[in-house]
Amino acid sequence: MTTNARCIEALGCERFDEENCSTKTSEEQIKVEESVEELFQLFSKKLTIDINAPSLYRGKHVSYLKKCLFYLPNSYECLDASRPWLCYWILHSLELLEETLDAEDRSKIALFIGRCQSPDGGFGGGPGQHPHLAPTYAAVNALCTLGTEEAFSIINRETLQKFLWSVRCANGSFQMHVGGEEDIRGVYCALSVARLTNIYCDKLFENSAKWIISCQTYEGGFAGCPGLEAHGGYAFCGLAALCLLGKEHLCDIRGLLRWVAHRQMRFEGGFQGRTNKLVDGCYSFWQGGAFPLLHKALADEDSTCVSTNWLFHQEALQEYILICCQNSLGGLLDKPGKPRDIYHTCYTLSGLSVAQHCFAGQEKIVGGLQNELARVHPLYNISQEAYINASKFFYNLPPL
Amino acid sequence: MTDSGSEDLSNEPPIIFYKHRPEWDDVTPVPQDDGPNPIVAIAYSELFQDVHDYFRAVLKSGEKSERALQLTDDALDLNPANYTVWQYRREILKHLEKDLQEELTYVRGVIERNAKNYQVWHHRRVIVEWLQDPSHELELTEAILSRDDKNYHAWEHRQWVIRTFKLYDNELEYVDRLLTEDIRNNSAWNQRYFVLNNTSNFPADIIDREILYTIAKIKKVTNNESAWNYLRGVLERSDYGICENSVVKQFCEDLYASGNRSPYLLGFMVEMCEEQIEKGAGDSFYNLEQAVRLCDSLAKEYDTVRKEYWNYIARCLTNKRNSHCNNGSSKALIEEMNSAASDGTIVTSVDE
Ligand SMILES: [Zn+2]
Numbered sequence: 001m002t003t004n005a006r007c008i009e010a011l012g013c014e015r016f017d018e019e020n021c022s023t024k025t026s027e028e029q030i031k032v033e034e035s036v037e038e039l040f041q042l043f044s045k046k047l048t049i050d051i052n053a054p055s056l057y058r059g060k061h062v063s064y065l066k067k068c069l070f071y072l073p074n075s076y077e078c079l080d081a082s083r084p085w086l087c088y089w090i091l092h093s094l095e096l097l098e099e100t101l102d103a104e105d106r107s108k109i110a111l112f113i114g115r116c117q118s119p120d121g122g123f124g125g126g127p128g129q130h131p132h133l134a135p136t137y138a139a140v141n142a143l144c145t146l147g148t149e150e151a152f153s154i155i156n157r158e159t160l161q162k163f164l165w166s167v168r169c170a171n172g173s174f175q176m177h178v179g180g181e182e183d184i185r186g187v188y189c190a191l192s193v194a195r196l197t198n199i200y201c202d203k204l205f206e207n208s209a210k211w212i213i214s215c216q217t218y219e220g221g222f223a224g225c226p227g228l229e230a231h232g233g234y235a236f237c238g239l240a241a242l243c244l245l246g247k248e249h250l251c252d253i254r255g256l257l258r259w260v261a262h263r264q265m266r267f268e269g270g271f272q273g274r275t276n277k278l279v280d281g282c283y284s285f286w287q288g289g290a291f292p293l294l295h296k297a298l299a300d301e302d303s304t305c306v307s308t309n310w311l312f313h314q315e316a317l318q319e320y321i322l323i324c325c326q327n328s329l330g331g332l333l334d335k336p337g338k339p340r341d342i343y344h345t346c347y348t349l350s351g352l353s354v355a356q357h358c359f360a361g362q363e364k365i366v367g368g369l370q371n372e373l374a375r376v377h378p379l380y381n382i383s384q385e386a387y388i389n390a391s392k393f394f395y396n397l398p399p400l
Numbered sequence: 401m402t403d404s405g406s407e408d409l410s411n412e413p414p415i416i417f418y419k420h421r422p423e424w425d426d427v428t429p430v431p432q433d434d435g436p437n438p439i440v441a442i443a444y445s446e447l448f449q450d451v452h453d454y455f456r457a458v459l460k461s462g463e464k465s466e467r468a469l470q471l472t473d474d475a476l477d478l479n480p481a482n483y484t485v486w487q488y489r490r491e492i493l494k495h496l497e498k499d500l501q502e503e504l505t506y507v508r509g510v511i512e513r514n515a516k517n518y519q520v521w522h523h524r525r526v527i528v529e530w531l532q533d534p535s536h537e538l539e540l541t542e543a544i545l546s547r548d549d550k551n552y553h554a555w556e557h558r559q560w561v562i563r564t565f566k567l568y569d570n571e572l573e574y575v576d577r578l579l580t581e582d583i584r585n586n587s588a589w590n591q592r593y594f595v596l597n598n599t600s601n602f603p604a605d606i607i608d609r610e611i612l613y614t615i616a617k618i619k620k621v622t623n624n625e626s627a628w629n630y631l632r633g634v635l636e637r638s639d640y641g642i643c644e645n646s647v648v649k650q651f652c653e654d655l656y657a658s659g660n661r662s663p664y665l666l667g668f669m670v671e672m673c674e675e676q677i678e679k680g681a682g683d684s685f686y687n688l689e690q691a692v693r694l695c696d697s698l699a700k701e702y703d704t705v706r707k708e709y710w711n712y713i714a715r716c717l718t719n720k721r722n723s724h725c726n727n728g729s730s731k732a733l734i735e736e737m738n739s740a741a742s743d744g745t746i747v748t749s750v751d752e
Binding site: 014017019021023024025026068069070071072073074076077078079080081082083086087090108109111112113115124125126127128129130132176177178179180181217218219224225227228229230231257258261262264265266269274275276277302304305306307309310311312313316 | 480582586597
């Protein structure tokens with residue numbers, strides 16, 4: 001169950017080769033590798049005295065998150081239009097760390113998220129703000145993570161569905177808000193909340209699969225809009241949205257697999273968001289989370305080829321997260337030298353959970369069982385348990 | 401941030417809060433309604449709170465005036481990601497029939513300070529749409545890309561302008577300039593594909609030209625995944641797939657013979673083998689044995705971080721030949737996955 005880290009000494013040959021052609025891309029890459037190498041070396045020394053290394057600073061992360069749950073410094077003013085996201089990132093991180101909140105706090109949080117719900121349906125970035133698909137997705141995920149009947153009942157499903165209709169475009173894509181931008185995040189957020197709360201209907205997503213597929217690029221990943229560059233965040237949205245439609249086979253699955261498999265960095269072990277870009281902890285989920293979805297699609301095609309592991313290096317990703325992305329005071333981050341924040345805390349932990357868990361009995365926990373996180377449901381990125389409870393609640397309600 | 405010395409140097413007038421401005425006396429500020437138990441409460445500065453209290457008041461009353469427009473300036477200065485403020489600003493602009501060229505100048509300033517923000521670029525796009533004037537957009541995006549040549553929003557805006565107003569003419573030259581500066585700039589490679597995809601149907605002469613262009617770039621830097629991906633992308637648009645082009649075939653064989661073991665070269669050769677196997681036309685070089693050997697060397701030596709992937713590809717290739725011999729254990733696996741999938745869970749949970 002527990003598994004060893006890669007041999008640090010043998011990693012030297014994985015360093016970037018500039019081939020006598022230094023460019024901005026290669027210079028930045030080499031700088032990052034140097035900072036990562038430094039941490040790998042330190043870890044290597046630590047390993048000689050601590051066989052459980054690398055360890056997850058579970059307690060530190062929990063206290064950091066709990067502090068943020070009630071109070072955020074004014075550097076978070078730039079996220080004043082994303083407060084349901086702040087709730088979701090914190091709640092989901094705590095859930096993965098298997099930290100439970102008391103009933104009173106759960107109730108307070110649910111009521112606060114309720115204040116972000118718009119009379120027109122959907123949720124805004126804060127009380128009184130216009131409804132927007134991104135905070136709507138975050139609010140629904142946060143409420144499902146809370147998992148109480150009070151939290152589930154906050155969601156007004158009738159007006160939510162009306163809101164989804166109001167941002168739907170004829171070509172099957174979705175605007176983020178009325179009068180707002182249109183990209184692949186929209187259709188994923190819409191599908192995710194529609195499926196979770198049992199308000200999905202075929203008509204609402206007519207043409208959506210076709211539009212999503214038009215975002216798949218010659219590289220194999222998905223872009224935010226047709227024509228743009230393949231990108232980890234959008235690739236996840238595209239694949240997950242197709243899976244939620246049950247139409248993942250309409251895209252080029254093998255091309256997508258090749259692209260996403262190649263986003264794992266040979267030296268750092270973490271994922272980059274795009275070809276020739278730098279490693280970033282948050283792509284641990286955006287790219288890593290695609291593998292469970294791909295696994296099923298590939299198994300449908302030919303069951304004899306897939307194994308019991310995901311098709312990426314699960315140990316290498318865990319090492320990158322545990323060695324390079326933890327702030328010793330709690331919270332996780334993009335790459336060495338960057339500040340911690342709750343967005344990166346949420347998505348590095350989500351990616352860590354994916355990397356730890358494949359099929360039942362096939363866990364691979366780097367650094368020992370005390371590092372194990374709760375399992376995520378890769379379509380929604382809420383915990384498996386939260387998903388099951390939410391389904392029980394919403395699928396016992398009458399359809400709209 | 402608290403460097404008082406810099407304040408003396410700036411010519412900015414001291415901040416007067418809205419609550420202290422006589423011309424705003426008639427408006428009652430609306431505080432944020434977080435309820436009795438605020439969650440994720442941000443410690444707003446006094447300025448932030450003041451401006452937003454008045455913005456909420458204006459939004460509520462529906463006032464569309466010069467002073468309300470000015471107020472959105474201040475709110476967006478403090479938080480350019482507030483889409484509600486942007487949306488309201490657009491309503492005011494329309495209502496007052498404001499000079500939209502001025503608005504373009506304004507939003508350019510905001511973009512220059514916040515180039516990685518969805519809302520500012522969306523606002524720019526709406527104003528350009530209203531004006532039907534794309535004349536500044538190529539220059540603007542070029543300026544932003546000169547500072548960060550992979551800025552996704554800038555590329556998105558540039559593609560939208562080029563597509564909407566048919567401004568493809570000099571784009572390949574621009575791309576070429578960027579690739580000369582940084583041969584690894586994947587956004588520029590993607591833009592090259594975008595231009596050709598929208599201006600041609602990839603006829604044979606363009607495919608041949610692009611192959612030569614790309615091969616020259618790969619010769620310079622063989623470990624450049626961007627160029628290999630582009631090469632595959634272009635070849636996939638030909639009628640013959642990736643394996644039938646004699647120039648590419650020869651290039652790969654020569655590079656391999658020279659001792660080059662770039663994982664992108666080896667991976668490309670695996671795909672050439674795969675295509676040959678599928679066509680049932682495996683030749684003496686591109687065949688199943690070669691493909692499996694290449695996958696094995698990638699998994700064990702040249703691309704070890706992707707060992708699961710390469711082993712999987714090798715299994716698929718072998719299976720293609722030996723189809724119809726599914727073994728029991730993998731059947732059990734697929735059953736487990738299908739049952740997990742049918743109730744919506746992708747991975748099954750365990751009792752521990
Ligand atoms: Zn990140």
